[in-house]
Amino acid sequence: MSFKTISQHRLFSLFILLGAFLLASGSYSNSGTSLPMKTQIVFLGTGNPSPDPNRTGPALAIVVDGTPYIVDCGTGVVRRASAAAQAGVKGLAITNLKTAFITHLHTDHTLGYADLIFTPWVMGRKEPLEAYGPVGIKQMTYHILKAYQEDNNIRINGLENANSTGNKVNVHEIKPGIIYKDQKVTVRAFLVKHGSWARAYGYRFETPDRTIVISGDTSPSESVVENCNGCDVLIHEVYSQAGFAASDSDWRKYILSFHTSTKELAEIATKARPGLLILYHQMFFGGQADTEDGMLSEIRQSYRGKVVSAHDLDLY
Ligand SMILES: [Zn+2]
Ligand SMILES: [Zn+2]
Numbered sequence: 001m002s003f004k005t006i007s008q009h010r011l012f013s014l015f016i017l018l019g020a021f022l023l024a025s026g027s028y029s030n031s032g033t034s035l036p037m038k039t040q041i042v043f044l045g046t047g048n049p050s051p052d053p054n055r056t057g058p059a060l061a062i063v064v065d066g067t068p069y070i071v072d073c074g075t076g077v078v079r080r081a082s083a084a085a086q087a088g089v090k091g092l093a094i095t096n097l098k099t100a101f102i103t104h105l106h107t108d109h110t111l112g113y114a115d116l117i118f119t120p121w122v123m124g125r126k127e128p129l130e131a132y133g134p135v136g137i138k139q140m141t142y143h144i145l146k147a148y149q150e151d152n153n154i155r156i157n158g159l160e161n162a163n164s165t166g167n168k169v170n171v172h173e174i175k176p177g178i179i180y181k182d183q184k185v186t187v188r189a190f191l192v193k194h195g196s197w198a199r200a201y202g203y204r205f206e207t208p209d210r211t212i213v214i215s216g217d218t219s220p221s222e223s224v225v226e227n228c229n230g231c232d233v234l235i236h237e238v239y240s241q242a243g244f245a246a247s248d249s250d251w252r253k254y255i256l257s258f259h260t261s262t263k264e265l266a267e268i269a270t271k272a273r274p275g276l277l278i279l280y281h282q283m284f285f286g287g288q289a290d291t292e293d294g295m296l297s298e299i300r301q302s303y304r305g306k307v308v309s310a311h312d313l314d315l316y
Pocket of ligand 1: 106217
């Protein structure tokens with residue numbers, strides 16, 4: 001498939017989903033009362049470190065009444081946001097990207113951080129980026145800003161006439177608990193188990209019409225169950241049993257300690273009782289049976305709830 005065909009296909013699927021969303025929005029009901037749906041979940045990237053051109057680095061946007069909150073910034077985050085904006089998710093207009101939550105500092109979740117800091121500014125954003133993440137994100141931000149100092153000086157003081165405020169970052173190193181609150185959203189961070197990372201977070205977003213829990217990268221973590229506890233949407237990373245069986249034995253210790261299998265996720269989701277379980281950051285380790293359909297059917301063997309598997313630019 002050519003790049004053009006892929007992007008047309010993705011945009012088309014986004015339009016279909018958007019249409020379905022608009023149709024559903026009039027009758028969306030949470031806890032019995034009929035409310036207009038205000039919250040959109042847009043998958044900006046569903047990939048992992050592997051450079052799959054169809055799945056860019058992990059990133060998603062929760063858009064509440066037109067205000068976007070970005071979770072993680074994998075490679076491609078800004079371009080996918082731009083694609084979603086062009087397809088009709090107006091809240092993802094580039095200069096609107098002002099708030100980001102990072103789950104942990106693995107490269108696949110942060111390679112697009114510089115992009116998120118600078119590209120919206122180059123395109124005219126005047127406000128600094130507000131970035132929330134684990135201890136270490138201050139250092140990372142400091143070094144990124146330093147690395148681009150010369151570019152920034154030329155843009156601000158030269159013929160490009162860039163503003164001197166939108167290239168800044170207000171960094172917030174977080175601890176578990178409520179880390180953010182405004183009129184549209186309350187965000188709670190909770191620790192998850194991600195191998196040797198001392199601090200890897202999941203996030204719980206409460207908006208006027210939906211409660212959304214994002215696992216981040218994690219091996220099976222009770223904190224995901226506790227924080228979802230009947231939430232509307234649980235977005236969880238996953239790998240398949242078939243992929244594990246076909247994986248290189250040298251990798252198995254890593255996989256078990258850092259990530260969650262379909263079988264484990266079925267147990268977690270059964271206890272967490274989300275209205276909808278969405279798979280993302282799907283990891284494929286090899287073998288013929290290690291496919292997206294394979295993942296879904298493995299989960300359905302022991303999980304009775306609704307489950308779907310996300311693609312880049314899917315909208316829920
Ligand atoms: Zn990852
Ligand atoms: Zn990770």
